[in-house]
Amino acid sequence: MRYQEHLFQQREGLLLAAARQLFQAQPWDRVTIAELAQQAGIGKGTVYKHFPSKEALYARLVLDRSQQHLQELREVARQAPAGQAMRQVIQRAFAQLLADPLQAQLCQLCDRPAFQARLEEDCRAQFITLEGQYLALFSELLQDSFADLALTPEAGQTLLWGIEACFNGVIARIASGGFAHWAEPIELEAYFARVTDFIIAGLHGQAAAQHRAPIPHE
Template identity: 75%
Template sequence: MRYQDQLFQQRENALLQSARQLFQEQSWDRVTIAEVARHAGIGKGTVYKHFSSKEALYARLVLDCSRQHLAEMQEISRTAPADKAMRLVIRRAFELLHADPLQAQLCLLCDRPAFQERLEALYRDQFIELEHQYMTLFSGLLQNSFGLQLSPAHCQHLLWGVEACVNGVMARIASGGFAHWAEYIELDAYFDRVTDFIIAGLQGQAAALHTAPALSE
């Protein structure tokens, strides 16, 4: 790699790390590009050589981390016993988010329509491609875990339910868990119960859809 390219990558990494740290300290809408640049020790004008906007910077944080999570879950899918892979993937997804609450917050932020509308097409397209990759993983897990042949449309309908549950877990993690509740709820037990709920729902709905007429794509 050329020296200039190494410097470019170093500056970009410094900006991403600074943005993460600042976002942990205050809400994202209060953080400015100038603050990120100052924290990273980089001129404000240089930031725009890497990211066109604050939204682009945060989108990059989510995309990078989500791709790492996806790679780990794809490996689980490849190596785990077929009847256990779905459960292991879902449970691992919760563990990864729990280990990095900021990622949960950023994912929820980047999923907002208003946020997506402000993104340039380059990043919107990357989110769409990432969604397709997760859908491919999920579809494969469905077929292998339950031994059923389901259409892409049926898989999509099942994914809606999983997405709703996962988004709920992300919101719970992003809000700090159950510390403010009168009744103590341990997060690992919560993740287990939600995973059980998802698996049971998928099993029942997948069996029902398998015998239903094919949906139009």
């Protein structure tokens, strides 16, 4: 790697680290590019050489952290005892989000169609690739969990929709601050344990039902 390329990557890393520090200390949508440049110790104009907009910065933060999370989930799946991979991956995914509420908030932002439309084509393609990687992981987990049922692609897709819906609910709950504002606050880790039980039970029930009565083709 040439020196200039190394310097560019190093500076970009400083910007991303500075952004996370600022976003943890104050509402992320109120942080200005000038504040980010000052935190990173570089000129304001230099920020735009790395990130043409705040949306591009948000997207990069989400993409980088999501890739880290995905690698960890793959390792959890690889090391899990037989029959426990799906449960352990779901539990770890919830723990990842709980440990990083900022990621949950930015994930919600980046999932909006209007937000995606403002990104450059290459960045949008990275989100599509990331989504495909997560779907591939959970599809593999489903096939391993229900190998005896020989799930059809249609049945597998239906189960994936259910998993996605539950995950979106958990992301929204974490992004909103949990249950502290409720009249009777609920401890989040206990909540996630129950949601995990719900997902696993639902997957088994739906998989068995669809195995008995395959989805008709229209």
